[in-house]
Amino acid sequence: MWRSLIVIAFACVVQTAQAAEAGKIIFVAGKANVAGQAAVEGGFVQEGQMLSTGPDGFMYIKTADNGLFILRPNSQARIDTYQIDAKNPANTRVKFELLSGVARSKSGDAVKKARQNFRFNTPVAAIGVRGTDFTVFTDHDTSRVAVLSGAIVMSGFGGACNPGGAGPCEGSTSRELSAAQRGQLLQVQRGQVAPQLMQGSPLSPDQVSPPRADEPLAHGVGVGGGAAVGGQPNLDAQKTVDLVKAVEKPAPPPVQVPDPVVTVPDPVPAPVPSEPPVTPPPAPPVVAAIVLPDRDVVWGRWQVVAGRAPTFNLPQAAEQNEILALNGNYALLRSMGPDTFVMPNNGSVGFQLKASEAFIYTDYTPTFRVETPASLSNGALTVNFGSKSFATSFDLTSGAEAFKLQGEGTVGADGRLNGSVGSSQQGVLNLQGLLSKQNGGSAAYIFDSRLDDKRTANGVTYWQQSSR
Numbered sequence: 001m002w003r004s005l006i007v008i009a010f011a012c013v014v015q016t017a018q019a020a021e022a023g024k025i026i027f028v029a030g031k032a033n034v035a036g037q038a039a040v041e042g043g044f045v046q047e048g049q050m051l052s053t054g055p056d057g058f059m060y061i062k063t064a065d066n067g068l069f070i071l072r073p074n075s076q077a078r079i080d081t082y083q084i085d086a087k088n089p090a091n092t093r094v095k096f097e098l099l100s101g102v103a104r105s106k107s108g109d110a111v112k113k114a115r116q117n118f119r120f121n122t123p124v125a126a127i128g129v130r131g132t133d134f135t136v137f138t139d140h141d142t143s144r145v146a147v148l149s150g151a152i153v154m155s156g157f158g159g160a161c162n163p164g165g166a167g168p169c170e171g172s173t174s175r176e177l178s179a180a181q182r183g184q185l186l187q188v189q190r191g192q193v194a195p196q197l198m199q200g201s202p203l204s205p206d207q208v209s210p211p212r213a214d215e216p217l218a219h220g221v222g223v224g225g226g227a228a229v230g231g232q233p234n235l236d237a238q239k240t241v242d243l244v245k246a247v248e249k250p251a252p253p254p255v256q257v258p259d260p261v262v263t264v265p266d267p268v269p270a271p272v273p274s275e276p277p278v279t280p281p282p283a284p285p286v287v288a289a290i291v292l293p294d295r296d297v298v299w300g301r302w303q304v305v306a307g308r309a310p311t312f313n314l315p316q317a318a319e320q321n322e323i324l325a326l327n328g329n330y331a332l333l334r335s336m337g338p339d340t341f342v343m344p345n346n347g348s349v350g351f352q353l354k355a356s357e358a359f360i361y362t363d364y365t366p367t368f369r370v371e372t373p374a375s376l377s378n379g380a381l382t383v384n385f386g387s388k389s390f391a392t393s394f395d396l397t398s399g400a401e402a403f404k405l406q407g408e409g410t411v412g413a414d415g416r417l418n419g420s421v422g423s424s425q426q427g428v429l430n431l432q433g434l435l436s437k438q439n440g441g442s443a444a445y446i447f448d449s450r451l452d453d454k455r456t457a458n459g460v461t462y463w464q465q466s467s468r
Contacts, residue, residue, distance in 0.1 A: 020047045022082035023063040029212070030056030030073070045079060052076045053101070055410070055418040058212055067108025068133075068216065072209040074418070074432075075101020080121075089113040093166060096120045098138050102209035106133040106216075107150070116167050125188040125195070126161055128153045128168020130178075137205035140448060140456060141328050141361070142303075146185040146204045151178035154186045158193040158367040189303075190361075191369050202318035208326055296438040298333040299446065299460050305329050305359050306371040324416065325432035328458035329359070330446040332432060346386040351443050351463035353379025353394065358459025360398050360451065374398040374457065381443060381463050383411060383435065390417055392429065392445075396457055405429050405449050405457070417445055426450050441465030 025034070025043045031054030032039040035046075039059055045051065053059055053075050061069040065084055071077055076099040085091035092114035096105060098121070111118050112131045120127040122138040132150030136143065145154055153168045153176050155161045161169035168174070173194040177186045185204050186195040298321050302314035314331050321333035356376040363369050379394040393406035407429030409419025417433035426449075433445025443463040450456050 021045075021064060022047050022079040023061040023067075023069065025059060026062045027058070027060035027214075029058040030054060032057040032059040032071070047079060047082055050076065050078050055412070055416075060215075063108045065108030065110035067111060068104070068106035069096065070104040070211075070215065072102040072104075072211065074209070075103060077101070077103050084110040086110065090117075092117050094118045095166065098122050098136055100139055102135060102137045102205045104133070104135045104148075104205075104211070104215075105129075107131055119166055119168065121163055122188075124190045124192075125154055125156050126163070126165065126169045128170070130176075133179075135205040137203075137208050137326075139326070139328055141190045141458070142187065144185050144187045144198075144203060144205060145177065146206065147177050147179045147181070149179045151176055152186075154188065154195045156188040156191075156193040156195065156367075161193070190363075191367055193367070199315075202315065202323055203326075207318075207323060296335045297434045297436040297442065297444045297462075298335055299444045299462065300331065301329050301357060301460065302331050303329040306373060308373075311357075324434060325446060327430075327432060327446040328448055330458065330460045332434060332444065332446050332460075334434060344385040348382055348384045348386070349441065350466040351381040351383070351441075352466050353377075353381070353461060354464050355462040356394075356459060358396060358457055360396075360455055360457050362455050364454065372398050374459070376459070376461065379461065379463070381461075383443075385411070388412075390419070392419070392431075394461070396449075396451075396459075403427065403451055403457070405447075407431050407447070407449075411435070417443070419445075424450055426452060439464055 021044055023045045025039055025041055025045065028039045028041050033052045034043065035049040045061055051059065051071055053071050053073050055073050057071075057073050059071045063069055064082055069079065078097050080097050081093050081095040083093045089110065092110050094111050094114075094117065096103075096119070105120060107118070107129055111129065115129050115131060118129050120136065122136060122143040123140050124138070125143045127134070127136065127145060130151040130153070132152050133148040134145055134152050135148065136145045138144075145152060153170055153174050155169035155171070155174040157163060160171070175186055175195040175197065177184065177197070183199060185198055187198050187203070188195045298317060300311040302310050302312060304310060317331075317333055321335050323331065323333050325332045353376065356379070358374045358376060360372045360374050361369055362372070375397050376394045377397065381390065381392040383390045388411045389408065390411055391406070391408045393404065396403040396405055405427055407419040409417060409431070411417060415435035417431065417435065419431045420428050429447045429449050431445045431447040433443060436442050436444075442465065444461065446460045448456060448458045
């Protein structure tokens with residue numbers, strides 16, 4: 001009897017170990033981590049492991065049922081559950097969780113047979129599928145989804161729809177979106193249950209974080225399309241990427257047509273007047289020089305918070321500016337023009353805080369939030385060009401409470417600032433910003449930070465270079 005129990009226990013352990021393998025990494029670029037370790041092509045991803053990418057990071061994961069999960073830059077996610085029962089699809093359970101950033105999910109074979117058991121969670125919404133390929137953007141307060149093929153159903157958390165559930169949340173407040181609704185997306189904000197249908201550009205996930213040129217096409221050859229070996233999919237990363245590139249065949253060269261032979265008759269000499277008129281040469285045309293402005297920083301709040309109207313219209317601003325980052329209720333853009341920012345090789349520069357806005361959000365329940373205005377003071381921002389790094393801090397005050405927030409990060413060659421992206425540590429600034437030549441030297445960044453178990457802060461800062 002004991003021997004039988006040991007055999008049964010061993011079989012359960014083996015089955016659990018097999019179910020714990022969610023997928024295999026088939027491509028990595030830039031900074032990308034799995035469970036705090038650098039991601040490597042050919043490595044496996046287990047259920048529950050934290051996945052993250054840096055400002056330049058991409059990670060492609062082929063799921064256990066030949067699906068696809070892609071994490072784009074500045075993102076955090078986990079494959080919470082990936083349990084497949086090929087003999088009885090009703091027992092299949094698949095659950096993704098995107099904490100921040102942009103991710104793409106393409107349903108695998110098992111998910112297509114058990115769509116009722118698939119769930120894609122964000123901090124504010126649940127997404128189910130109809131056999132689908134879709135992309136999702138989310139931060140702590142807002143989630144947006146666009147569909148590449150198939151259809152999805154989306155609902156904000158509230159009532160019977162909660163983060164711990166399985167399968168799609170379907171009801172009177174859920175909304176569907178299909179690939180036929182080209183250019184549209186669904187958005188859920190914290191506290192909302194019914195998603196809002198919106199025009200996609202410039203808020204779609206692909207605009208916020210564009211895909212790489214080698215990302216598999218929505219209707220092209222899927223990842224892992226190679227031959228099966230020993231009953232397992234061919235997971236060779238380079239072959240997969242090469243296969244995708246092969247789908248995008250170059251256009252055939254233009255047909256060379258020989259120039260026609262044209263016989264020109266001898267010209268008939270024109271009569272020569274005795275006194276030809278003298279015509280003065282025409283004046284050269286005046287060509288006005290076109291001077292494009294430097295690429296200045298554009299920032300502001302684009303959504304209503306605590307009854308306060310937005311400071312600018314994001315769709316209109318995006319028509320004339322490039323969106324660099326979205327964080328909560330704030331957006332950072334860069335004006336059109338030549339790339340005139342040149343990174344110095346050494347030295348450091350200090351900046352003074354000139355303008356700011358922030359709010360504190362207290363989440364009493366998943367659907368009940370209180371928004372409180374806050375002010376910033378004692379700001380400091382120092383950029384070290386030699387080490388291509390920066391450090392910043394300020395005091396966030398609301399009523400009688402004050403919080404010391406600080407952050408640090410890297411400075412890109414184009415002047416972008418990235419610090420502690422995706423951090424949930426209390427008092428640490430998760431920020432994206434930009435240096436500019438505007439007003440003799442300036443900077444701006446949008447940020448969020450966790451204050452305690454229930455409260456977070458979200459805001460924007462604008463700085464001017466200190467006089468020397």
